[in-house]
Each structure stands twice: as structure tokens, then as C-alpha cells.
Amino acid sequence: MKRRDLLKAALAIPLLPGLLSGIPAMAQAADPLPARLRSRVRPGEPGWPSAADWGRLKHDVGGRLLKLESPFAGCGPTSAGAACDEALKHLDNPFYLGDQPALTQTSGWVDAWTSQPSAYAVAAESTADVVAAVNFAREHHLRLVVKGGGHSYQGTSDAPDSLLVWTRHMNEISLHDAFTAQGCAGVQAPQPAVSIGAGAMWIDAYDAVTTRGGRYVQGGGCTTVGVAGLVQSGGFGSFSKRYGTAAAGLLEAEIVTADGRACIANACTHPDLFWAIKGGGGGSLGVVTRLTLRTRELPEFFGGVSGSIKAVSDAAYRALIARVIGFYQSSLFNPHWGEQIGFGADNTVRVDMVFQGLSQAQAEQAWAPLLEWVRARKEYELVKPIQARALPARHMWDAEFFRQHAPGVQVGDDRPGAPRNHVLWAGDQGQVGWFIHGFKSAWLPASLLREERQARLADALFACTRHWGVGLHFNKGLAGAPKAELAAARNTATNPQVLDAFALAIIAGDGPPAFPGTPGPKPDLAHARERAAAMGRAIAALRQAAPDAGSYVSESDYFERDWQHAFWGANYPRLAAVKRRYDPTGLFFVHHGVGSEAWSADGFTRVASG
Structure with a gap:
């Protein structure tokens, strides 16, 4: 199917009766959003919740409603104020950034977005808190944002004038010796698993499952990434070539959908939503509150x-x-x-x-x-x-082991009283707060490794490097993985190209943190644009060897024009149908997320009936 035809199909699929089995009539209906509800409201506009309305929400969530302001808001040309000084002191600490609901792990992207806080945040500690926030946003026609780890390169975990559902404190982890998904008794054999709250970071999951539990769970390479976001985006880690993707290891999830209901999604209950969660992208289908993932024996x-x-x-x-x-x-x-x-x-x-x-x-x-x-x-x-x-x-994620045997390989949270296991790989330090100049990626098909095609790949790589360096991330392509892991990944929403890709090629460049309000020199935007243009030439040279290569949704170009095809390929029409079923009015919106073509770039104005 040609890309143009694919997009047309994706937009039309909710109107095609019976195209996919199991899609109810509500998914085939005409646009249910009345004209008066075609715009979300901003502060100061008619319809913005009153103080009394916010007060009721605060009561409903046990006082955990926060009015947000960046800790850099009080900074002047030079540091000024305790909040500003504290933020500047920890600007290179991803654990600090993650603990600030007004900040994100990426500070922005030239000509794309800058990190700006939501108007309010619900610091959710329970599924009930999430339900209250979702209902409030729907009833008051607010822009809703979901953030766990806050690592989104494309700015999907923040938006000004919005209500943030912040899941950072929903970080409980429990191990299971024999887990069976709800409604799957007699269908699935019990297996070892781990249940993880949506706000947990991978370092906490690895500490519980591997360091203390002696087993392995497929997760992310960067330790401060949020568990829920990674799984929903597909979920590659350092050992994906052996254990597949995190999404493929998902056994069950609890998710709050746009109607304010908390439902269980697995292979036996809401299987269409379960499939879509596995790689369909975070923030587009609902708020995941808990995930259960299979665990494996350690090598x-x-x-x-x-x-x-x-x-x-x-x-x-x-x-x-x-x-x-x-x-x-x-x-x-x-x-x-x-x-x-x-x-x-x-x-x-x-x-x-x-x-x-x-x-x-x-x-x-x-x-x-x-x-x-x-x-x-x-x-x-x-x-x-x-x-x-x-x-x-x-000992792979054992902080004490590394402190004793390999100091400097890991960097710890330097705040007083921080958990001893909260460490990141020193090599990931450069991404903390970074301001992205450009980011390109492409899945390279395994056919390029055939002896008769290796010269073509080498020529393309060399030509690429005349403009910019490129990294081949072999663990982010599943070609060469065991058959069982390929089969599991095939049953996810991730672009099927990953099954035959031997690597994900990444071309990227960035500058130092550039959060609005920080003192000191501002980014040199002209220089950043020059660098971005060079990266564009580099990926064009590389694509001479792989002209139809797709891209990984979490590590991709903000300005990708053909994002539906690039991120999900032939899976996009099915994803669009699931989106229509569970979020018919488009409450959940993220940049280049499923269904986002129906909205303006900022997610505030409906522009199509898709």
C-alpha cells in the first residue's frame, strides 16, 4: 500500500463498517463531537474551570492538585532565589528533573517545542486519582497531558495551559511466581511476572527483579526512563536482540480510558486495546496505571x-x-x-x-x-x-557492586537521602536536560547484510558521515532474534519493519539544557538549524541504501511528515480504529500520536473528523 493511500485508509477506517471484527458500532459512527466542543479551553477563556471547580478536583484527589510553575520562573539574568538556585544545582541530575512536575528530561527542540509546565497537575497516587483527573478534563474540555518519566524527545509529556496527570508516585513493584492475566485462567499457563506502577523508572524495576529477585525483565537501557512510556512506545533495551521488546512482554495493563473507566486489558479482556497499548505510543489511548510484564531466567x-x-x-x-x-x-x-x-x-x-x-x-x-x-x-x-x-x-544494575568494582561507570542521585540504587549510566549523562538540534532514525533491513549488498550499505554509511556521525543500534532491530521473540513482537502495534531490521540507525545532535528562564546565554538557534540541516543531509545519504525505512516512534524526527507510516506502517489503520472506539472525542492527544491528525499542532483545535 502506498503511503498516501495508507493515510487515507487510516482516516477513513472508523467509517468503514465491519472492516475489523470486534469493532462496535460506536467506532463506525460519524464524528460525535458537537461543534461547540471543537476547541479545548485555555486559562482566561470562557469555560475555563472556576476556582470552585478546581477546589472540587483538589478534594476528589485528596489534596494532590498542584498549581505549577517552573523552578526557573524566578531566575533573572543571574541566579536569584532558592528555587532557582536549587534547580540550577541539579540541572544535570535526571532524578531531580523527574521529581519536578513542571520540568521534563528534555528541555526542548529547536523550532519545535520548549519545556513549559502545565497549568495544574494531579500528583496521582492511585487509579482513583487518575479517574478524577480524566473526568475533570473531559467535562471541562481541557487539554490533558500524561507524564511518568518525562523522557519524551518530542515534548509529549508537557503542554502549557493543560492539566497534567503525573504518575511519578505510582511506583509500586511486586513480583509474581505464577501470574495469570484476568479472565485468562485455563487459557494461559501461569508464569513468573512483575507488576509495576506507571510512574516507576526502569532502575527500580531492575533493582527489584534482577538485583534482588534474580530474574530479568525486558526494559529500557536508560535507567531513568519511565516503565509505562517505554512499554507503550514499543520498548527496546540493551538486550532486545535476545528478549524482544518490552511491549511484547506485556501480560496485562490497567488503563483509564477517556470515559473515566479503569479497565483491565490483556489477551482475554479488551484484547484490541491491549494490542494497541503494546507499541501504539503513550498518551494517545488512555492513562496506563499499572503494567504486568513477564520475567525471565538470568544468563x-x-x-x-x-x-x-x-x-x-x-x-x-x-x-x-x-x-x-x-x-x-x-x-x-x-x-x-x-x-x-x-x-x-x-x-x-x-x-x-x-x-x-x-x-x-x-x-x-x-x-x-x-x-x-x-x-x-x-x-x-x-x-x-x-x-x-x-x-x-x-549485578548488572547493582549500584553497590559498581561503586566497589567500577566507580565512575554509573552516576548516582546526589541529593541527600536519595535511594542508593538510583543511578544512571555515565554515558547517558549528556541527555539530561538536553536541547535537541536534530534527531533522525531509520530501521535498516537485514537484507543489507547480504554479502552482495554490504558494499551498498558501506557506501551509504560513509556518505552519511561526510555530513554527520551515525550510530547503528543493533538491539533496536529484531532481525537475528529468536523465533519466539519475533512472534511475540509481531503481535504488537510496533511497525512490522522492526522484525526484519538488523539495527536502528540514529543521527542526532544537541546542545546544553535550555529550559525557559534559566540564566546565562540562550541557544544559538542559527547554529542549531545549521546542524539540523547537516543531519538532514546525512540521513538522506543513508537512505540511499534503505529508501523505505521506517522509524522508531520514541527516537525519531519531530518533523517527520509521513509519521503514520514511519512509526506504525501497516498497523496504523487498526490503531486508528482502536483509538476511535476508546477515545471517540479525542480527549488524549500527543504530537504525532494516533489520531492526532484530527487536531491542530498544539492539540487545542479540532481540524478534521478523524
């Missing part, structure tokens, strides 16, 4: 390989790229390996890989052929030796 070892190789000339670099691609195909294209190899504009290849189920000696043996080839040629230099390190798998 004996997890580990990593890092280092860098520099070529002395362009010709040598092109040959090195070709050699690395061939080496990946022959030695690393299997479930043991994940993470990335970066190809820089400075003619340097940077290795930052992880492995599972191998010993350190086995990992070193796997890399030996490439290292022998490099050392035998004077046109290459090992700028940083490529070294492998392994550790018992149970």
Missing part, C-alpha cells in the same frame, strides 16, 4: 565491549566501515549482542556494545578477527583499546 553473565578505531584517510575509513559491517554479520549478528557501533565524521569507529550469555573469554574471542585485521594494517590506530568486560548478570 550467567552480562557484559560490554568498548573502544575506538581511527583511520588515517578517507579511503581507509571507507574500507574500515566495510570491514566492520562484514564482521558484524559474521560474528555479532545473533541474540548475544546489543547496543551500538558509531561511525563518526572524524573517520573514527566507536564501539559500545553489550553482550549476554557469553563469558569474557568468549566475547574476546568473538572480536579477535576484527582486531587482528586492524592491527595488521598501519592505516588504522586503536585510539582506545577494544576491551571486553563481563560480570555476573545479577
